[in-house]
Amino acid sequence: MFYRLKSVAKRRPAWVRKDLAALVRLLAAHQRKPLIAATLPLERAAEAHELIAGARVAGKVLLTSEEDSS
Numbered sequence: 658m659f660y661r662l663k664s665v666a667k668r669r670p671a672w673v674r675k676d677l678a679a680l681v682r683l684l685a686a687h688q689r690k691p692l693i694a695a696t697l698p699l700e701r702a703a704e705a706h707e708l709i710a711g712a713r714v715a716g717k718v719l720l721t722s723e724e725d726s727s
Contacts, residue, residue, distance in 0.1 A: 691716070691717050692715065692716035692717060693716055693717050693718075693719055694708075694714035694715055694716030694717060694718060695708060695714055695716075695718045695719070696718075696719045696721060697718065697719070697720055697721070698720070698721055698722075698723075699720050699721065699722050701720075702720055705718045705720055
């Protein structure tokens with residue numbers, strides 16, 4: 658599943674729904690793990706946004722709160 662989700666969803670919504678449903682099943686069965694590129698505290702949300710907007714990371718950027726670390 659390599660495509661720009663937003664642009665394809667407009668043209669082929671049924672295809673995207675099918676792919677997303679398959680992905681959710683794989684994630685739920687622990688057969689796929691998301692690629693986490695960076696984990697930052699919520700206070701660094703602006704930096705996280707810059708990483709994503711600048712395409713400087715390959716994977717997901719997670720923001721954590723103080724509650725997450727306890």
